[in-house]
Amino acid sequence: MSRQFMASDFQKLLKDLYSLQRLGIKTGLEHTQQLLDACGNPHHQLKFIHLAGTNGKGSTAAFILSILRATGLKVGLYSSPHLVRFNERIRVNGVPIADEKIVEYMKLFSADIRRIESTFFETTSAMAFWYFKQKKVDVAVIETGLGGRLDSTNVIEPKIAVITPISMDHSDLLGNELKSIAREKAGIIKEKTPVISSHQENAVKNVLVQKAAEVDAYLMFVDSPTDCTISMAGTFFRQDDLDYQLTLIGEHQAQNASLAVAAVREFGSPVNDDHIRIGLLNATWPGRFQVLSNDPHVIYDVAHNEQGIKSILKTANNIFEKKPIGLFALKEDKELELIANVIHGKFGKLLVMDDEQGLLMRSETLSMNLSKHGIAAELMKRFDDFTSYLLNGHPGIIFGSHYMAKPVFEHFQFPFDTGVI
Incomplete structure (x- = not known):
């Protein structure tokens, strides 16, 4: 063959x-x-x-x-x-x-x-x-x-x-x-x-x-x-x-x-x-508080539920002096109310994004639903724009879904697949 x-x-x-x-x-x-x-x-x-x-x-x-x-x-x-x-x-x-x-x-x-x-x-x-x-x-x-x-x-x-x-x-x-x-x-x-x-x-x-x-x-x-x-x-x-x-x-x-x-x-x-x-x-396990960049600090984590997101925020709080800038994406079936209670007030700014395949909640819908819980979220269309928000020592955290992994790794040129994972 x-x-x-x-x-x-x-x-x-x-x-x-x-x-x-x-x-x-x-x-x-x-x-x-x-x-x-x-x-x-x-x-x-x-x-x-x-x-x-x-x-x-x-x-x-x-x-x-x-x-x-x-x-x-x-x-x-x-x-x-x-x-x-x-x-x-x-x-x-x-x-x-x-x-x-x-x-x-x-x-x-x-x-x-x-x-x-x-x-x-x-x-x-x-x-x-x-x-x-x-x-x-x-x-x-x-x-x-x-x-x-x-x-x-x-x-x-x-x-x-x-x-x-x-x-x-x-x-x-x-x-x-x-x-x-x-x-x-x-x-x-x-x-x-x-x-x-x-x-x-x-x-x-x-x-x-x-x-x-x-x-x-x-x-x-x-x-x-x-x-x-x-x-x-x-x-x-x-x-x-x-x-x-x-x-x-x-x-x-x-x-x-x-x-x-x-x-x-x-x-x-x-x-x-x-x-x-x-x-x-x-031991390695990609997508878990994954460091994508050190200047500025950019982290990716697949955490997509209340406890998982609590863990990454606790970790970020212990490591970084300033509040992170968040980039959030989520599937439709996730417990948004529980997540909203966890992320409220934890970010210097929160951005939301979706995907071209339609696997994630539309960013407009996610932003609107977050606003019902008192969380302001700005829509972002391109990864290129994310690092422009990371000024004055604010780290960035991309989180909420496994479906973000491929575009995130490609954008940050993270060498994910080298034959052994």
């Missing part, structure tokens, strides 16, 4: 894959299991670490992957959404799945996908398990896409379940109360399977304790790290009398790292303190 044919073939099949999004999100795991049956049930031959939660899943997964890699293991990672390329979702030792492998999978199983009417997430989850079996990974780190109980990844029997902080998000699908969201996330807890959770609000904690008791699962809550200091150089913290350093920035990243350390220790891999230190220091 020629390289040119392969490229066109890949684009066509990728378009077919994205078209499955029209089927939306289905409840139940039956279709996922049917597709996996057609694929030979690759998940039956893999070891898994399964993550659910509202915020921090990606960063925690990246820390786990990096620590396990430091021990010499071959590690698969399945995460979502991607920032620039679909291939990012499925990686082995940090290397995204090749275009050729996506083409191979889609050609092998396209008839089954059509017959079963598999959704986008069902199809990509099965693809990840199929690929990880082919690559003979020692362990696969799996993020839920949405919720947990009925998420397409919940067909697996993990060696350990990891729960990151749970807060309000996707309430239209998961419920309007924190405890109902927690019940969905707790759905990944399996019988007699260890569960490692970050610190949670009492309503969430009670749900997790009850679920663990029902299935006789060992449950541990990880203490918050101590002596945490952050700067543009990274994050330093202490946990269990050991000092650690991260290149990722923010107190919340120290919490994610502490959760990852506890998970890896419980997983039982041959890990020592040096593996952990090296793994945490080498």
